[in-house]
Amino acid sequence: MPQLEVDGASLTYDDEGPRDGQGVPLAFVHGWTANRHRWDHQVAHFAEARRVVRLDLRGHGESSGAGAGSIDALAKDVLALLEHLEIERFVIIGHSMGGMIAQTITLAHPERVERMVLVNSIGKMAYNRGRVWLMAASRLVPFKLFVAANTRRAFAPGYPRDEVRGHIRAADTPREVVMTLYGAMRAFDVLDRVTEIRTPTLMVHGYHDIQLPLAEMLRMAKAYPDAVIRVLDAGHQLPVEKPAELTGALAHFITGRG
Template sequence: MTDAGSTTQPSRFDVDGVGLVYEDAGSGAATPLVFIHGWTANRHRWDHQFEHFAKSRRVLRLDLRGHGESDKPVERYSIDGLAADVLRLLDDRGVDRFIPVGHSMGGMIAQTLALAHPERVERLVLVDSVSQMVYSRSRGLVMTLSKSVPYNTFVAINIQRAFKPGYPKELIKQYIAASQATPRHVVMSCYDAMRGFDVLDRVREIQVPILILHGRHDIQFPPAQARRIAANCANAKVEIIDTGHECPVENPQAVTDAIEAFLAEG
């Protein structure tokens, strides 16, 4: 299972009393990559990509506030707040220019960083993400269930739906267990933050090249939403991968190869 861990030793960084676990590896003159995971996930969603790119450049990733091994305060979570945490970490690590690579909610955070700090973002990679939260009817029904079913059941339903049919059930069970470790107050507050996310009318302000990777079988955020982002950006391109919503772990090599090619474009 990809979420099992990596060979890099994690460190902790304090943001106003909240501890965030992160990894900083690799070196070189190339602009650092910053990998940002999604809702209920953790930094290990990026194990394949992180370890691959650490061989040739500096790479960073973190467990977002409320997720993974980071602290999980009871508070209102927001996309802006999570983006601020990422920026504080980069400032502390002496990273000025960077390339955010965000999956799902992490892609929302990446867009927020690109819009708020265009002088620092060199390129942008969005994986199974959106610029405006639009839920399908089925997703709306799942969220309604959150009020009437046990929390662990609700999480299990969400994670099960994230994978393309046929993905190994034993691996899905491990991802479900990892997501269930995210406290309910974090999950629901972050859901509210995503529900209110809408920068579709602003993404055209992002002038840097954008790579949009999206799973063909993604029913969480259908591929049409990826194309909506590209339609609003002059320098965006979409690549569809034969996966569900969890591209980085369902087909990690395809994601890594696509990012590698994108970076090679100069």
């Protein structure tokens, strides 16, 4: 896999699809503790007709480097990759923390973002009793138990247990990266600025998401001047829980029909 050296990290990325494809390139950004393969279904679909880029954020997947101290720093990594690939204008699609990165990039460079998609993402970290308990437990229990508990919470009730266990076994983001980026997400807050975003935006959320609750997304959506909202019967992990439905929603929006 190709890699790009950026500020002490080696970022692994994929650059697929025809360079002269239909429309501007798509840039997919995964969430906290995930990796670029969270988007496998979506990339396989879109790369048939247009250029698609995705990366492992620093410290995740096959990318090296310690966890960034802020969402701004992760946004700079994504922009560095796009500049390396000579991609000036793009559609950005971010899941969870990746949506925070997408909003950061869109606020800083609105002229470069043709459309934005936020999947299970919000403009400010939401707190509830479950999350407070889980993060407190992270300091008291073995890290693997914390990862397992956090992963289970990410899926809707009834999602196949074997598949959840598979995601738990595959989790390999180092503790330092996980906890550093949790701090970065806690500090993230653009709610007062989203009215500045004039970029056409799609917000897709899982009805059963308890990681970043639907109510928080709807609270943010009220401030967006130009947003389309889709709610699917899933939890926090829409790209893998409802891959075909998510891909369909993206395709409808990206082509300008919604």
